[in-house]
Amino acid sequence: MKLNKRLLFICIAIPLIVGVIAGLITRNSMELFAMVERPPLAPPAWLFPVAWTILYTLMGVSSYIILTADASQDEINKAMKLYAYQLVVNFLWPTFFFNFEWYFFSFLWLIFLWVLVFLMIKSFYEINKVAAYLNVPYIVWMTFAGYLNAGIWLLNR
Secondary structure, three states: OOOOHHHHHHHHHHHHHHHHHHHHHOOOHHHHHHHOOOOOOOOOOOHHHHHHHHHHHHHHHHHHHHHOOOOOHHHHHHHHHHHHHHHHHHHHHHHHHHHOOOHHHHHHHHHHHHHHHHHHHHHHHHHOHHHHHOOHHHHHHHHHHHHHHHHHHHHOO
């Protein structure tokens, strides 16, 4: 199969742009993160943009693999709907957490996101295993984010 560089670029750009916009909306987030009581193992603030850049890039590559896969259009559409839903839910989480400081609600929202990511990975796996595996770091990071979110909620009530 021939690589469609334009489509690959668009697929990678979409989650990165979502991340940049979320970052702009929550631009003071790392200041808040530094001020709240954090659980053990909380990483330094600089790690978050690095991790998210990698995760969004992997998401984009995996979406490209799904869009160009040799699968039925129904399967691809189902997988890409889950991808889009989780991207929207992902986009909203930082606003709830950082802008509104709704730590408990954010934790519940993160659980919802985790389920969507799990379902997306499962759907991707049925089409292309590599596309699914590219999102394993994402769900691992979401699990760690859940620990951090729950810890911050419990320590800052």
